[in-house]
Amino acid sequence: MEYIDCDVCEQNMNAFIENKLVGEHLWQFLTHVESCPDCYEELEIKYLIAEALGRLENGEAINLKDELAQKIKLTKRAMYFHYFNEDVLRILEIVSMIIIVYEVFGFLSHFFGIVF
Numbered sequence: 001m002e003y004i005d006c007d008v009c010e011q012n013m014n015a016f017i018e019n020k021l022v023g024e025h026l027w028q029f030l031t032h033v034e035s036c037p038d039c040y041e042e043l044e045i046k047y048l049i050a051e052a053l054g055r056l057e058n059g060e061a062i063n064l065k066d067e068l069a070q071k072i073k074l075t076k077r078a079m080y081f082h083y084f085n086e087d088v089l090r091i092l093e094i095v096s097m098i099i100i101v102y103e104v105f106g107f108l109s110h111f112f113g114i115v116f
């Protein structure tokens with residue numbers, strides 16, 4: 001099995017991304033990429049660009065728009081829930097204060113024999 005150099009590796013990058021690289025060529029390519037950080041980095045960039053372009057061609061950019069809208073909606077809902085919880089806590093605080101005041105008055109009325 002022959003080993004390939006960086007030039008050959010670079011020539012094969014697009015074929016690899018398009019799943020057109022097979023057999024011995026694929027093995028040589030993978031072996032080189034695994035042991036060559038420069039080619040790996042180059043492949044990474046090429047792959048990311050190809051993937052991004054692929055998404056655009058498949059109309060997935062529209063989905064990305066939906067994803068963003070969905071994200072905004074969910075974030076807003078989470079924030080609303082957060083504020084709702086704060087309101088509930090404030091109400092519970094007030095209610096517990098009323099109960100305490102009521103108990104204290106009840107105790108005092110019992111102690112002094114006064115009926116409210």
Ligand SMILES: [Zn+2]
Nearest residue numbers: 006009036039
């Ligand atoms: Zn290389």
